[in-house]
Amino acid sequence: MSTPSQKITDWVSTDSKSGEFNRKPSSFCDLVSREPNAKFPPERGRYHLYVSYACPWAHRTLITRELKGLQDVIGVSVVHWHLGENGWRFGTIEEAAEHPEVTVSPETNTGASFLRDLYFKARPDYDGRYTVPTLWDKKNKTIVSNESSEIIRFLYTEFDDLVDESRKGVTYYPEELRKGIDELNEWVYATVNNGVYKAGFATKQEAYDVAVTKLFESLDRIEKILRDSDGSYLLGKILTEADIRLYPTIVRFDPVYVQHFKCNLRMIRHDYPAIHKWMRHLYYDVPGFKETTNFEHIKKHYTKSHSQINPKGITPLGPVPDIMPKNTE
Structure with a gap:
């Protein structure tokens, strides 16, 4: 549990001997299901998603909600970009009125001040982490899941009776591509999605060196996959879960991870043309990606919340722009 006396590197469980960052597992892993007598059946307006625009794990769920047309089915609240001693906090009504550009949401379902x-x-005796995304059941006043990989999976299918006809049956985990998606997810998560954190939160040189080396080896591998793809996506002509899970890390890479997490061997915009083209296609051409990408929250959260990494809380002005125009080489 995060307490005022803990450092950010303690909160993320960095091993004191190896200096290696170890991510703790999620605590709530139930599912929304259309199966008869399901504990959490799909219902319009019953569920609410708590997210941070800064968090890449929450970002996946926001993208999927947009892609599946669930905006009128599942509500969303956005926490403040600053992660403080008591964890994520909700914005106040006054903040929302005075600073609409901050894009934070008061908590209207329970009146809570903090996500915790x-x-x-x-769970009154809860002693784990207070993480986003969190899917809340308003009817039973409990958490369904705080595991992003599982939330996006049931968003693909379990609300299909409530969405527009054009979105029904649309899944980003199709049967014929599942093996390829699972294989990509496994190494991309370990070395890229989580790899940037392993680099950034490392407390010993050796742990950092290993993480950064694996990260850029994987980026080189992704570059080749996209360069050789017969379509615009990792697995060809179809947008899949593999793209949805990779995008939040790549779109944060140049603005944050290069400098803040010391992932500075290469940059996406200068050194990975295929990845750069792929990222900008998603951002500019596929509804749901640009709309859920908030660079202000992203940059301020990392640089002003991680005091162990950036004690003065100074946010770099660059790179400029946050994302390059679509047709820039």
Whole structure:
């Protein structure tokens, strides 16, 4: 549990001997299901998603919600970009009125001030982490899941009776591509999605060196996959879960991870033309990606929340722009 006396590197469980970052598992892993007598059946307006625009794991769920047309089915609240001693906090009504550009949401379902309050409502003896995304069941006043990889999976299919006809049956985990998606997800998660954190939160040189080396080996591998692809996506002509899970890391890479997490061997915009083209295609051409990408939250969160990494809380002005125009070479 995160407490005021803990450092950010303690909160993320960096091994004291190896200096290596170890991510703790999620605590709530139930599912929304259309199966008869399901504990959490799909219903319009029953579920609410708590997210941070800064968090790449929450970003996947926002993208999927947009892609599946679930905006009128599942509500969303956005926490403040600053992660403080008590974890994520909700914006106030006054902040929302005075600073609409900050794009934060008061908590209207329970009146909670902090995300942690929801965790204690769901489980009074809870002693884990208070993470986003968090999917809340308003009917039973509890948390369904805080595991992003599982949330996006049931968003693909379980609300299909409630979405527009054009979105029904649309899945980003099709049967014929599941083997390829699973294989990509496994090494991309370990060395890229989580790899940037392993580099950034490492407390010993050796742990950092290993993480950064693996990260850029994987980026080189992704570059070749996209260069050789017969379509615009990792697995060809079809947008899949593999793209949805990779995008949040890549779009944050140049603005944050290069400098803040010391992932500076190469940059996406200068050194990875295929990845750069892929990222900009998603951002500019596929509805759901640009709309859920908030560079202000992204840059301020990392640079002003991680005091162990950036004690003065100074946010670099560059790179400029946050993302290059679509047709830039």
